[in-house]
Amino acid sequence: GLVMEQTRYLIIGSARSGTTALHLAVLGHPNAAGLVDELRTAPLLTEGRAVFTRGKDPKHDREWMLPAVFDALTTLNADERTTAHGAKVVCNSPKTASAMVSVLQQQLRALKIIIVRRNDLVAQFGSGISGQRSGIMHAWNKGAQRRAVDKITINRWQFTAFAAGRLRTYDTLSALNHSHEVLNVEYESLLDDSDGVYRSIYRFLGLSYVQPTWIAASKLLPPPDQYILNYDPLQSRLRMIKENRVGGAEMLLSRVVAEVGRKLRQIRN
Numbered sequence: 001g002l003v004m005e006q007t008r009y010l011i012i013g014s015a016r017s018g019t020t021a022l023h024l025a026v027l028g029h030p031n032a033a034g035l036v037d038e039l040r041t042a043p044l045l046t047e048g049r050a051v052f053t054r055g056k057d058p059k060h061d062r063e064w065m066l067p068a069v070f071d072a073l074t075t076l077n078a079d080e081r082t083t084a085h086g087a088k089v090v091c092n093s094p095k096t097a098s099a100m101v102s103v104l105q106q107q108l109r110a111l112k113i114i115i116v117r118r119n120d121l122v123a124q125f126g127s128g129i130s131g132q133r134s135g136i137m138h139a140w141n142k143g144a145q146r147r148a149v150d151k152i153t154i155n156r157w158q159f160t161a162f163a164a165g166r167l168r169t170y171d172t173l174s175a176l177n178h179s180h181e182v183l184n185v186e187y188e189s190l191l192d193d194s195d196g197v198y199r200s201i202y203r204f205l206g207l208s209y210v211q212p213t214w215i216a217a218s219k220l221l222p223p224p225d226q227y228i229l230n231y232d233p234l235q236s237r238l239r240m241i242k243e244n245r246v247g248g249a250e251m252l253l254s255r256v257v258a259e260v261g262r263k264l265r266q267i268r269n
Contacts (some may be wrong), residue, residue, distance in 0.1 A: 011088035017124060025201065026086070030081055032205070042096065045100045046100050066107040096173035105176070105180075115184050115185065123238070126154060130227070151228075151234070154197075160237065
């Protein structure tokens with residue numbers, strides 16, 4: 001049938017890593033279709049077919065159920081020109097990533113995966129804080145062009161917990177490289193060479209190159225060192241976190257992060 005001959009894709013990244021821009025680039029292609037809104041990671045991609053059944057379904061039903069649901073959600077705007085269809089999800093924790101990887105490996109193997117990673121975790125964290133405070137997360141949101149960007153100072157312990165969690169999330173998602181066709185994209189490459197990134201994605205999905213003129217969004221925030229007052233010290237901390245992920249040091253760091261998290265919750269309460 002039509003759907004079975006098409007390429008399924010899933011764009012995965014953490015919040016503020018460029019997943020929206022990449023998905024818009026694909027959605028606007030004349031031979032692509034997809035779920036316009038963001039697909040919630042849970043429960044569909046963390047529990048799979050268990051969302052719908054009690055576990056007594058025959059093996060044949062288990063094999064086709066989740067792919068059929070995925071196709072139903074992502075081909076709503078498909079037509080006779082469509083050759084690729086999919087969705088994008090945001091995954092912000094190692095626990096969610098682990099559950100999602102398990103479901104994808106067991107029930108959705110016929111899927112091309114695009115993993116988007118932002119290396120500058122200081123900028124990523126600052127972008128999230130700035131967006132939450134202003135209520136403006138994207139350049140096309142109302143008032144984005146008139147937005148005044150406030151300078152912020154990021155709590156170093158909150159950042160430590162954030163960075164350690166994001167790094168473990170990316171590590172967990174990397175397991176998909178062994179079970180799926182995966183294209184790894186860096187957010188920084190999207191900024192430096194967006195045309196080259198779009199070309200690589202279209203090629204990966206079997207789509208001809210079409211210049212994505214439908215993406216008219218401009219960059220929302222200035223360079224991070226201009227509005228994050230302690231940007232440089234946090235960059236040093238990020239390097240330390242990455243270095244400490246060797247051997248057993250990561251386990252120690254995880255315990256420290258957990259303790260910091262408990263203390264922060266106590267302070268807030």
